[in-house]
Amino acid sequence: MKTPITLAKAGEDRIVSEVTRGLSRRPDVVVGPGDDCAVVKSATRGHFDLLKCDAVVEGVHFLPDAPPQAIGWKSACRAVSDIAAMGGWPLFALVTVVARPRQSLDWLREVYRGLDRAARRHRFSIVGGETSRTADEAPAVISVSMAGRVEKNRCLLRSGAHPGDRLFVTGRLGGSRAGWHLRFQPRLDEARWLVKNFRPTAMIDLSDGLAKDLPRLAHASRAGFDIDLGALPRRRGASIAQALGDGEDFELLFTIPQKSATRLERAWKGRFPKLDLTAVGRITPAGRGDPESLLGSGGWDHFAGR
């Protein structure tokens, strides 16, 4: 008898690609599982609707003693970050909280306060809430699903990068677990400004670390990449390995044609003087670049737990 393959052994990308393969698909689905969000036809002329769900698990994405408002903020902002990475904006959110019977009502109230803070900041509404109990000692889970919208001609997939495009990253990477992962600002305003004023070719939000997310973008674009590890913008005290592999940076990684790069860098400094924008490399033809060496250096895999 063969030993069954566990989820830890299969790893996240294989899991998603295997289980979603062959699913039935309505003709109004534009992009199914595999990008930051699903894209579906919208009745709003010239627009697509965006759909995303994302869960945080106690002990994995936050510690039991994390401030509950921060847990709520994080669960909502993770989904906002994915919607931003498509070039869109959030509209509605549904929240599922799975909690222990002995958890306090105050804890849950605070989680919702954090969720609502994110909703006010990013102008979406929490339209549904569901709570379900779990076992007495089991970790709490907060799952947020979000609907958003984007103009068709501004919708950015992972798959549009071309050889020669420059690679940019916002903010600084690594060391997120020291606090940033609970209080990060999803780059929604920045992403909207970018798609309104430039023509980036592909975008992804850095949730699992550049070492995992850049190869995903390149793979989706059937391309390779060259990256200048020395140029990586690092959070204070973070090593290159941490900038590559820690994950939960929730910064944007995007590609843009070489000819727009200089204009972008100048305009960015004027518009977002406090937020770094760093050129970290370029897209190459497929087979060039070296995804394996980056992958070897880390990236967070939820099931492997590293």
Added chain:
Amino acid sequence: MKTPITLAKAGEDRIVSEVTRGLSRRPDVVVGPGDDCAVVKSATRGHFDLLKCDAVVEGVHFLPDAPPQAIGWKSACRAVSDIAAMGGWPLFALVTVVARPRQSLDWLREVYRGLDRAARRHRFSIVGGETSRTADEAPAVISVSMAGRVEKNRCLLRSGAHPGDRLFVTGRLGGSRAGWHLRFQPRLDEARWLVKNFRPTAMIDLSDGLAKDLPRLAHASRAGFDIDLGALPRRRGASIAQALGDGEDFELLFTIPQKSATRLERAWKGRFPKLDLTAVGRITPAGRGDPESLLGSGGWDHFAGR
């Protein structure tokens, strides 16, 4: 120092009403938290969009040895049942699976097979999948969020019932845990037929048992109710208490003006000869009827675990 109120003590309805009170709300939200689904303005002329999320937890909603296809079927069909209860139809679903690292890839594949079976049967698409790990011994959680649509003039809330309206229930109640809860058929076709051919005034799906769900409908409609316990359609072997309190029937409970009741009963027999439709009572003015006695007899409360 006051003892903090636990979720188990607060109970489900109080939890939802307390934590969702005061949430910010966009002007395009028609119905926020508290009904079977959220209702938001749709760009599709004459329609509303429906949004719903719902989670199943191992050990609470299914046992560890439940067939994984049935777990998938159940998690999707619970949300379909809520969309049906609004008079609408499902379009898109997002799935979050929280699982143990050592859970097998085959288990997850089978869960997705069950989800896809529900998608094909009820003509929606699974457009996004997310998996996250949990602790080694923690229960698995499957959360499904769903977007649907309904014609504005057919959208049915819990709150539209009037004194004098007749109360009807589809199918048979009680004893769901013997198997029905894993293989139930959400009453989507029946609900659509109903809103197309009649003018029901309020509807809810029976997920927590008539003893909890009927008072919710009456409360939302600021009304009372009289119920004929002897008339309750019971699953073979189920007592009246079980029909009231077991929950997970996923049948429809709806109200319709007295003058349409006879025509409805006749038309239903012709259209759905194999599915019972039973008149179980009527709506009364508020303060009449006896919600407390029903509530005393049970109804599933997820946090209390009964």
